[in-house]
Amino acid sequence: MAFPVQFPTGQNTLDEVRGKKLSPSKYFNARLFCVDTRFASDQSYLFFAQFVTETHMATNSMSIQMRKGKPITSDGRKISSKMLQNKQEVEKLITNKDATRFMQPLRGTPAYWEKTLKDLNAMVRQLGKPTFFLTFSAAEMRWPEVIEAVKAQQGEQVDFSQLDWNAKCDILRSNPVTVMRLFEKRVDALMTDLILSPAQPIGEVEDYFYRVEFQARGSPHIHLLVWIKDAPEFGDLQDDSVVIKFIDQYITCQMPDPNADPELHKIVSEVQLHSRNHSKSCKKGNVMCRFGFPKLPMDRTILTYPTPDDDDDDDNDNNDQQQSAPKNKTRPRTSYKR
Numbered sequence: 001m002a003f004p005v006q007f008p009t010g011q012n013t014l015d016e017v018r019g020k021k022l023s024p025s026k027y028f029n030a031r032l033f034c035v036d037t038r039f040a041s042d043q044s045y046l047f048f049a050q051f052v053t054e055t056h057m058a059t060n061s062m063s064i065q066m067r068k069g070k071p072i073t074s075d076g077r078k079i080s081s082k083m084l085q086n087k088q089e090v091e092k093l094i095t096n097k098d099a100t101r102f103m104q105p106l107r108g109t110p111a112y113w114e115k116t117l118k119d120l121n122a123m124v125r126q127l128g129k130p131t132f133f134l135t136f137s138a139a140e141m142r143w144p145e146v147i148e149a150v151k152a153q154q155g156e157q158v159d160f161s162q163l164d165w166n167a168k169c170d171i172l173r174s175n176p177v178t179v180m181r182l183f184e185k186r187v188d189a190l191m192t193d194l195i196l197s198p199a200q201p202i203g204e205v206e207d208y209f210y211r212v213e214f215q216a217r218g219s220p221h222i223h224l225l226v227w228i229k230d231a232p233e234f235g236d237l238q239d240d241s242v243v244i245k246f247i248d249q250y251i252t253c254q255m256p257d258p259n260a261d262p263e264l265h266k267i268v269s270e271v272q273l274h275s276r277n278h279s280k281s282c283k284k285g286n287v288m289c290r291f292g293f294p295k296l297p298m299d300r301t302i303l304t305y306p307t308p309d310d311d312d313d314d315d316n317d318n319n320d321q322q323q324s325a326p327k328n329k330t331r332p333r334t335s336y337k338r
């Protein structure tokens with residue numbers, strides 16, 4: 001807890017008395033974005049910073065809830081100290097979410113995600129079904145500029161093409177803060193410079209929602225929902241051809257021509273193909289591949305509608321997921337990546 005490497009003289013810590021008040025998040029921002037990478041490169045320090053910031057936010061949020069005055073349960077009863085000494089009453093407060101509401105502003109807590117889910121459901125009610133569900137994974141191992149930026153911060157230069165997998169991992173691990181910031185910038189650029197740009201690569205965006213998730217080894221990816229203006233709704237039309245025309249306008253599953261665009265061909269072959277060996281996730285439920293790969297080639301787009309049998313399968317899937325929920329939480333699907 002003393003972090004002697006970061007604070008050899010014991011000065012400039014968070015709890016030091018300062019002329020100007022400094023919030024933990026401002027303080028840690030300055031530490032982690034500092035040109036001196038002693039802070040950002042120490043994983044224990046990162047967890048310490050997160051712990052202190054979240055504790056501070058939780059305490060703040062609690063005192064706001066208390067100051068709001070009327071401590072009343074959602075069924076309208078006044079919360080008294082007598083009530084809090086009764087085990088059954090406290091359990092009831094927890095089940096009604098009265099006891100956990102203060103955690104709502106704290107990113108990542110169940111209360112936070114519950115509110116996010118409600119907001120998202122409100123979007124669906126207002127805007128209808130989303131048009132696209134897109135997943136974008138970070139490919140730090142393929143981004144020379146991320147590796148080079150981390151090294152440059154440490155005052156060194158590297159030749160990306162000479163690095164093997166382990167060397168790249170070591171470099172990325174040496175400053176997770178920079179790696180994460182670059183990912184965030186890329187997501188921003190993906191949204192503003194591409195998806196929301198006047199070029200409208202997937203149509204005119206009405207609204208969108210995304211969530212960042214992390215794979216087991218810490219690599220981030222986003223799940224993105226996009227509502228496109230005037231998109232035809234699947235299953236709503238008598239004529240499928242309108243939907244098919246819309247899909248064909250924006251989606252292709254063709255291999256790019258290796259002669260016309262060798263670079264694109266290489267990228268698609270390496271990261272956009274379902275692995276021939278399948279992933280662990282593919283083989284869940286004792287099947288070769290629960291996503292049904294390899295699929296037969298098709299020369300045109302067709303729409304398939306759920307049948308009662310498919311519904312049964314879905315139910316089974318959900319049950320499977322619930323049973324192994326903790327595992328899924330920490331390790332989202334990785335089937336689309338090596």
Ligand SMILES: [Zn+2]
Pocket residue numbers: 274278279282288289290291292293
């Ligand atoms: Zn598979």
